[in-house]
Amino acid sequence: MKTYRLSIGNVERDLPYIDVSTNSGIPFVELLGDVELTNAVADELMKLIPQGTDLLFTVATSGVPLGHALSERLGIPYRVARKRRRTYMRDPLIQEVASMTLGVSETLWLDRRHAEFIAGKRVAIVTDVVVSGATMLSLARLVERAGGTVNGYYAGFVQGQPSIDIKAVQQLPVTPQSTL
Template identity: 35%
Template sequence: MDKSYPITIAGVKRDLPLCKVSDELYIGAFVIFGDVELTMASASELLKIAPQHDIMITAESKGIPLLYEMARQSGENKYLIARKSPKLYMKNVVSTEVTSITTAKKQMLYIDSDDVALMKGKRVLIIDDVISTGESLRAVEKLVKQAGGIIAGKMAILAEGDAKYRDDIQYLEYLPLFNADGTVKEI
């Protein structure tokens, strides 16, 4: 029998399927791709608590719909994406390495000279869907700093596991980690 975790985020109720990471660890699968209602509601609530910023950035790919919606709702005409691979149109690429709980291997994140120019000396707000280990967040922070940007804040829809104890992030809801039997893991 499949297990799930009920959660309400920005007034929207969802059941997150539990997915095995290891024999001792399961996570609630949170995917906003295709969920317009949840994306719009989460963007609205995050914007209410967002610090002052000049531009926003996220790591490819699950944060993209959220970042787009936040930019749209706030009237910002530009946002940045740290890409998982360099694209042909990217010039003078800057990169950093990242390891994520939901990705089996190390990855790289890339920005180009145009992104660097947009961040240099500017207040940059880092957005993600879920912050768990914080590895993706650290990689984006590193890119922002390499570009000469100033970290205005770090935000996510969910803080997973130990991330709820961080005082350097803002989030809407806590997502616990789970045991194999579907019970919440004590942290």
């Protein structure tokens, strides 16, 4: 099986390819369960987040380790939008994701307590991997609806050509299936 050699700081990983369509594949990068890689990405990504940012906002589950590691490094809090309603949520904000790549519609949930925390803050939208940018745009919409201001989009990795301007640590290739 062909793999993609990823290097971030001193950390190297050989990533397997996964299918994104019938004729292309992308290297599959997973921060969940990988402290070393998460911290290496956070060390680089923190340099891209502007001073004056009050809060990091990411999405469950894959964005959580990076949110935690960035929050620790920058000394600012992070909050997490959920993909399922949790029983403890009271009066949550609900936001659809207009996803092209997933082929299924997703919904983001933000508990009212967290929405109130976002109000008035300058918020950096953060995720581990961006493909279309649709999830990031939905996170941004949640920030605006909660009364916060979006202070840019930041990702560990970008694959393909997202529709928005994203500052990322690395661009990963989309590779024709025939060459894998």
